[in-house]
Amino acid sequence: MNNLTLDGLLAQAFQLYQKGEYTKAFDLITRETSRFPAWAQTLYFWRICLASRMKQTTLALQLFEEALAAGHWLHLTLLREDEDLEPLQVRTGGAKCELEVHPNLGYDFPSGFQRSLARALEFILPA
Numbered sequence: 756m757n758n759l760t761l762d763g764l765l766a767q768a769f770q771l772y773q774k775g776e777y778t779k780a781f782d783l784i785t786r787e788t789s790r791f792p793a794w795a796q797t798l799y800f801w802r803i804c805l806a807s808r809m810k811q812t813t814l815a816l817q818l819f820e821e822a823l824a825a826g827h828w829l830h831l832t833l834l835r836e837d838e839d840l841e842p843l844q845v846r847t848g849g850a851k852c853e854l855e856v857h858p859n860l861g862y863d864f865p866s867g868f869q870r871s872l873a874r875a876l877e878f879i880l881p882a
Contacts, residue, residue, distance in 0.1 A: 804839035
């Protein structure tokens, strides 16, 4: 039985991310996503960012479409400014593209997100 908690998953994924092991982090989150259905939206965002870091823009856009089709929102500011998504934000010639705003986009994180993120970061950041 897998005892990995959401906090543990995010901590492991972030450690891999910091090491530049984007594919391993992506695979880990993809493998464990179904265990945390209440966090699907957040885990989609992680996977989109990781796919973008892996230079798999087609996969990142596919995941973005899946997330929107499933009714998840992605914060517009994150979509426009997150460095992980830069390959999706820049078109030929270096001009920033405007991402289409989906009607289900929201502006608040899911309940408990900040607490879980803070707990995950405790594992990673030195005291």
